[in-house]
Amino acid sequence: MKTYWIAAGLIAALLAGCQQPTVNIDIANDMGKPVMALDYRDFDQAATAMVESLIRSGALRKPDGGRYVVTTGRIINDTMQRIDTDQLMAKIEQEIANSGQAVMTSAVGGKGATDTMIDQMRQIRDSAASQEFRSETLPAEGQLIAPELSISGKIIQRNIRYDRNTEQVEYYFQLQLTDLTSGLRLWQQEQLIGKRGDRKAVSW
Amino acid sequence: MKTYGMIALLLVGLTVFGCAQHTHDPRVTLADTVGSDTPGSNIITRPVGQIFSAVIGEGIVIQNVSQRVTPAGFLEVQVQGLNQSHSIRRFDYQVVWLDAGGMVIPTKTSVWQPVSVQPKSPFAIRAISPSPAAVDFRINTRTQPN
Numbered sequence: 638m639k640t641y642w643i644a645a646g647l648i649a650a651l652l653a654g655c656q657q658p659t660v661n662i663d664i665a666n667d668m669g670k671p672v673m674a675l676d677y678r679d680f681d682q683a684a685t686a687m688v689e690s691l692i693r694s695g696a697l698r699k700p701d702g703g704r705y706v707v708t709t710g711r712i713i714n715d716t717m718q719r720i721d722t723d724q725l726m727a728k729i730e731q732e733i734a735n736s737g738q739a740v741m742t743s744a745v746g747g748k749g750a751t752d753t754m755i756d757q758m759r760q761i762r763d764s765a766a767s768q769e770f771r772s773e774t775l776p777a778e779g780q781l782i783a784p785e786l787s788i789s790g791k792i793i794q795r796n797i798r799y800d801r802n803t804e805q806v807e808y809y810f811q812l813q814l815t816d817l818t819s820g821l822r823l824w825q826q827e828q829l830i831g832k833r834g835d836r837k838a839v840s841w
Numbered sequence: 842m843k844t845y846g847m848i849a850l851l852l853v854g855l856t857v858f859g860c861a862q863h864t865h866d867p868r869v870t871l872a873d874t875v876g877s878d879t880p881g882s883n884i885i886t887r888p889v890g891q892i893f894s895a896v897i898g899e900g901i902v903i904q905n906v907s908q909r910v911t912p913a914g915f916l917e918v919q920v921q922g923l924n925q926s927h928s929i930r931r932f933d934y935q936v937v938w939l940d941a942g943g944m945v946i947p948t949k950t951s952v953w954q955p956v957s958v959q960p961k962s963p964f965a966i967r968a969i970s971p972s973p974a975a976v977d978f979r980i981n982t983r984t985q986p987n
């Protein structure tokens with residue numbers, strides 16, 4: 638009987654020893670292996686290339702010296718993965734704002750208003766609930782500023798059988814900047830990230 | 842002893858020859874197997890050159906760093922270099938931007954970016970600052986994780 642307990646103890650100790658320990662990713666200097674799916678390093682790389690291209694193009698430079706008002710339009714996720722496109726756009730929006738050349742608007746966007754409180758405050762103003770607020774603290778009509786430029790785009794995935802055991806996955810990040818008054822496209826960029834690996838490695 | 846010395850000298854000579862095969866416009870680089878053979882790059886002597894290159898540890902050298910300010914006020918940097926080795930060199934670089942006070946400008950664009958350079962070929966890295974406040978920069982490199 639004692640032997641069974643010792644054997645059980647040894648098996649339990651072995652199983653515990655096989656467990657992969659949890660570690661924090663060193664995001665500043667991640668030497669981890671690439672993965673077939675899109676990870677944060679791919680988004681960082683794509684966003685950096687996009688921002689550099691956009692700034693270099695001069696498309697955000699307003700002729701009269703002011704700042705453009707920019708909104709994020711529709712970003713389509715045409716991959717097999719569940720991606721929140723904000724993972725890409727949050728970095729780009731942040732850098733556009735930090736560049737000092739443009740301001741982002743939360744009033745309108747491809748997914749509706751980025752901040753739903755903008756609409757909610759106006760609904761309150763136009764309803765009986767407005768009686769609960771001091772009228773001068775409610776937003777007046779005609780105060781919102783319409784965007785002049787819109788960024789829209791797409792993330793595309795293509796899976797290609799490379800050989801019997803290897804699969805090639807291509808991810809295309811495509812963005813464009815459009816003047817909402819004229820409809821003219823001021824800037825466009827495509828960034829490709831390609832991966833090749835075991836067919837069994839899931840890329841969705 | 843003399844024979845070994847002569848052979849060694851010959852090998853070094855062939856390797857050096859192989860490194861300086863610019864008989865055409867120096868702005869155009871032809872890879873070993875693309876251009877015509879030279880004493881240092883033909884199918885027999887090429888392995889010698891490759892071994893010698895590996896032994897002396899040839900790699901990336903930086904030849905020129907230039908910068909300019911764009912009309913919109915952003916600092917733009919170009920680093921030109923050469924891969925001296927006989928193999929493709931892959932590495933990552935990261936640009937850190939500094940303001941007039943020498944403080945690092947926080948940006949999402951200071952991430953590791955991959956570069957791949959053909960053997961014996963020049964390359965260029967370009968980067969543009971995320972803010973007009975940048976007046977200086979630092980570039981770090983590392984080997985690529987694999």
